[in-house]
Amino acid sequence: MRRYALKCRTFFLILACCGSILLSIPASAEVRNIMDEIKAEVLKELRASIPGDVRLYDLAPAGAGGLIKDNEKYKVRAVRMGRYIGRNRVNFSVSLQSGDRREQEITVTAVYDVLVDVFVTSRALRGDTLLSPDDFNVLKQRLSRLPAGAILKGDELEGKALKTNLSGGVILRSEHLASNSSAKRGRRVNVVVEGDNVFLTLKGVLKNNTAIGGTARVLCDMSKKEVSGILTDPDTVRVGI
Numbered sequence: 001m002r003r004y005a006l007k008c009r010t011f012f013l014i015l016a017c018c019g020s021i022l023l024s025i026p027a028s029a030e031v032r033n034i035m036d037e038i039k040a041e042v043l044k045e046l047r048a049s050i051p052g053d054v055r056l057y058d059l060a061p062a063g064a065g066g067l068i069k070d071n072e073k074y075k076v077r078a079v080r081m082g083r084y085i086g087r088n089r090v091n092f093s094v095s096l097q098s099g100d101r102r103e104q105e106i107t108v109t110a111v112y113d114v115l116v117d118v119f120v121t122s123r124a125l126r127g128d129t130l131l132s133p134d135d136f137n138v139l140k141q142r143l144s145r146l147p148a149g150a151i152l153k154g155d156e157l158e159g160k161a162l163k164t165n166l167s168g169g170v171i172l173r174s175e176h177l178a179s180n181s182s183a184k185r186g187r188r189v190n191v192v193v194e195g196d197n198v199f200l201t202l203k204g205v206l207k208n209n210t211a212i213g214g215t216a217r218v219l220c221d222m223s224k225k226e227v228s229g230i231l232t233d234p235d236t237v238r239v240g241i
Helices: 002-024 029-049
Strands: 053-061 074-086 089-098 103-121 136-142 188-195 198-206 215-220 226-233 236-240
Touching (some): 029 074, 029 089, 188 215
Parallel strands (some): 188 236
Antiparallel strands (some): 198 215, 215 226
């Protein structure tokens, strides 16, 4: 009995080794050609069904339903999208016709993603920075890999104030921006005056209604003069000199 079990183990070991050898044999030119044709048709179907810059990152036969005979010439007759089997993973049914006009149906699994523009800080930025195009770079990124709240439109950034310090190379997200609120005329605010070797904090009263990132006119308590600056949050106006 022990000898029989040993023979069985030896047999399955040899079988596994043979399977590994078979899997390592490169696909023939015919198989590579038909897979390239299938990829092109699958990508066409994906782009017709999914908006945006769709990219196909992997395509592989799905189990026994995806077997293609080696050294056989095929033509793609039809490609149909099937069911999703995970995030950005979907099965396709592919109808093939062989050289002797026999029909064959196989299943392939496509792994795809959508490329989108993301906005990445071009340098370290202070938490009260009013964003301009010089403060960020535009890069392409796979949608599935973006952090939650990533901003995908440039007009959601320009003129908006940061509410936290950021280092360079950070993907800008909605949580990084001060709320898009406003301040009404008569509100008491801090006036921060900045320039070369100058930094002052004054108190004053808003003379106009304005939104975050907008121009604010402030009557300063001490000088009784009116200055103009940018409302960076509901309680702060920054004046550059």
